Amino acid sequence: GAGVSQTPSxxxxxxxxxxxxxxxxxxxxxxxxxxxxSLGQGPEFLIYFQGTGAADDSGLPNDRFFAVRPxxxxxxxxxxxxxxxxxxxxLCASSFSGLADLNTGELFFGEGSRxxxx
Amino acid sequence: xxxxxxxxxxxxxxEGKTATLTCNYTNYSPAYLQWYRQxxxxxxxxxxxxxxxxxxxxxxxxKVTFDTTLKQSLFHITASQPADSATYxxxxxxxxxxxGRLYFGRGTQLTVWP
Numbered sequence: 001g002a003g004v005s006q007t008p009s010x011x012x013x014x015x016x017x018x019x020x021x022x023x024x025x026x027x028x029x030x031x032x033x034x035x036x037x038s039l040g041q042g043p044e045f046l047i048y049f050q051g052t053g054a055a056d057d058s059g060l061p062n063d064r065f066f067a068v069r070p071x072x073x074x075x076x077x078x079x080x081x082x083x084x085x086x087x088x089x090x091l092c093a094s095s096f097s098g099l100a101d102l103n104t105g106e107l108f109f110g111e112g113s114r115x116x117x118x
Numbered sequence: 119x120x121x122x123x124x125x126x127x128x129x130x131x132x133e134g135k136t137a138t139l140t141c142n143y144t145n146y147s148p149a150y151l152q153w154y155r156q157x158x159x160x161x162x163x164x165x166x167x168x169x170x171x172x173x174x175x176x177x178x179x180x181k182v183t184f185d186t187t188l189k190q191s192l193f194h195i196t197a198s199q200p201a202d203s204a205t206y207x208x209x210x211x212x213x214x215x216x217x218g219r220l221y222f223g224r225g226t227q228l229t230v231w232p
Contacts, residue, residue: 004161033218041224042124042207043162048218056219091161105150105211107220109161 002026004110006092012116013082021077021113025094032075033107034067035091043091049075082117089114120146122210124223131230137195139226141208144189148210151191153182156205156225165206166193198230 005024013019025032031050035043045059052072060066064082069075079086093107121144131137141151150169154162168175168184168191175182181194195202205225212221 031218033220035222040127042209042222043220045219045221050218059219093161105152105167106164107162109163111159111161 004092004094004108006090006110006113008113009111010114010116012118014118015082015084017082017117019079019082019115021079021090021092021115023075023077023092023094023110025073025075025092026108027073029094029096029108030072031095031097032069033093033095034075034077035093037089037091037112039088046077046090079115082115084117087115087117120144120212120221122208122221122223124208124226126226127224128227128229131198131228133199133230133232135198137198137202137228137230139193139206139208139228141191141193141223142189143210146212147186148212150211151182151184152209152220153180153191153193154207154209154222156207162207195228198228200230200232203229 007022033048034046036046037043047057047060047067048055049069052069064080067077089112091109091112093109095107123142150167152167153165155165156162166175166177166182168182179196183192205227207222207225209220209222
């Protein structure tokens with residue numbers, strides 16, 4: 001499809017396990033974002049990529065969280081030693097450019113990966 | 119710290135009426151405000167953007183205003199329909215912050231009943 005694709009859509013894991021969440025952005029979009037959304041809350045910024053590099057990773061909550069985008073397209077969010085508090089929907093979004101002032105600033109979101117840590 | 123707030127968690131209105139949702143911000147100056155719609159189990163979908171130098175923006179039945187004095191944006195849906203029922207999120211980027219970083223409110227859940 002033409003939209004942002006996220007896999008898996010649902011992931012249930014046990015406390016302490018390692019998890020990878022994948023995001024395939026819209027073709028041609030250079031900017032990619034990861035957000036986390038807890039129940040009843042708005043999306044919370046985690047990290048923003050412009051091309052292959054992380055332009056802003058200040059939203060990552062601690063060093064258990066890491067994200068990569070090695071070829072400037074697909075991105076993987078990696079969570080080590082998962083904790084119950086990591087349970088949330090992880091949203092990925094992309095845009096043509098991170099230079100939002102030059103366009104509508106619209107982010108195109110995927111459907112999210114729902115992570116449940118037991 | 120920067121804060122963006124949507125004070126109403128839920129709004130229930132009758133079909134045909136105008137829904138008005140509020141977004142307030144404190145401790146920073148947004149370069150722009152965006153509004154998104156989110157349906158259950160889905161990702162947010164962009165609706166409108168209004169910049170700091172704009173007072174009002176319209177798109178079909180949607181209207182958004184930006185009042186920098188009140189530090190507030192209002193989002194209106196006129197002639198509301200049951201299909202408009204969803205959660206509406208406001209988001210903003212502060213001037214001077216990383217271009218990619220948006221701050222989201224917690225959303226207002228709108229229910230339009232027939």
